[in-house]
Amino acid sequence: MKLQFAVYSKFVIIESRMNKKMNTIKQIVKKELSSSSHDLEHTFRVFELACMLAKKEQIVDMEIVEIASLLHDIARVKEDSDLSGNIDHALLGAEMAEEILRSLDYPERIVQNVKHCIQTHRYRGEAPPATKEAQILFDADKLDAIGAVGIARAYMIAGERGESVYIDIDLNSYVKENLLDGKINGRIKDISKHAPNIELETKFRYIPERLFTDTAKKIAEKRIAFMEDFFSTLKKEIDGSL
Numbered sequence: 001m002k003l004q005f006a007v008y009s010k011f012v013i014i015e016s017r018m019n020k021k022m023n024t025i026k027q028i029v030k031k032e033l034s035s036s037s038h039d040l041e042h043t044f045r046v047f048e049l050a051c052m053l054a055k056k057e058q059i060v061d062m063e064i065v066e067i068a069s070l071l072h073d074i075a076r077v078k079e080d081s082d083l084s085g086n087i088d089h090a091l092l093g094a095e096m097a098e099e100i101l102r103s104l105d106y107p108e109r110i111v112q113n114v115k116h117c118i119q120t121h122r123y124r125g126e127a128p129p130a131t132k133e134a135q136i137l138f139d140a141d142k143l144d145a146i147g148a149v150g151i152a153r154a155y156m157i158a159g160e161r162g163e164s165v166y167i168d169i170d171l172n173s174y175v176k177e178n179l180l181d182g183k184i185n186g187r188i189k190d191i192s193k194h195a196p197n198i199e200l201e202t203k204f205r206y207i208p209e210r211l212f213t214d215t216a217k218k219i220a221e222k223r224i225a226f227m228e229d230f231f232s233t234l235k236k237e238i239d240g241s242l
């Protein structure tokens with residue numbers, strides 16, 4: 001109850017800082033997001049992390065960082081519910097963001113930069129983030145995938161997809177069998193053969209070296225150390241040695 005209140009208060013503070021246009025964007029995003037692991041709480045945590053990172057960097061357009069953070073996962077539910085697997089929420093989200101920002105009369109400079117931030121924010125995306133604002137969104141989004149929050153979200157996703165709590169498997173065999181083109185950063189083929197501890201081995205562990213800002217890298221290293229501890233304890237408990 002106390003935690004819920006703390007989270008709620010923090011989000012009320014964020015909302016109170018938003019101008020009228022930002023509030024309209026937030027309402028649109030709220031309607032689009034019902035998926036539990038990529039909900040408005042994730043959006044707000046990314047928003048806060050991105051603002052914190054932006055303040056530490058020089059020459060960053062804070063308005064772009066804030067708008068891009070709010071909109072970055074707007075197409076996530078559409079991707080998750082698309083059985084064809086053709087929807088990329090980063091690409092579709094950028095298109096949706098463009099339409100929303102144009103309807104709110106944002107200048108072209110903001111529309112284009114926000115689009116780029118959203119297009120390039122996903123970990124397994126093709127194009128790298130090329131602007132400072134896009135790099136900050138990328139870093140903030142990845143920080144929210146690791147640490148204690150990352151573990152909690154990984155299990156929310158695991159629950160949604162019917163994954164196991166823990167899979168004890170040789171990593172090389174797993175990569176060959178279940179990741180596209182047998183590459184460690186390839187897309188997952190069969191999600192039911194996946195588990196959060198595999199996500200640590202194939203993705204989370206590599207996040208710190210993929211980040212752009214020094215501040216995010218330092219935070220990421222601490223968060224990964226916590227995750228390593230957690231999964232090592234989990235393995236011992238499942239093995240029966242603890």
Ligand SMILES: [Fe+2]
Nearest residue numbers: 072073121122
């Ligand atoms: Fe995303």
Ligand SMILES: [Fe+2]
Nearest residue numbers: 046072073141
């Ligand atoms: Fe995200």
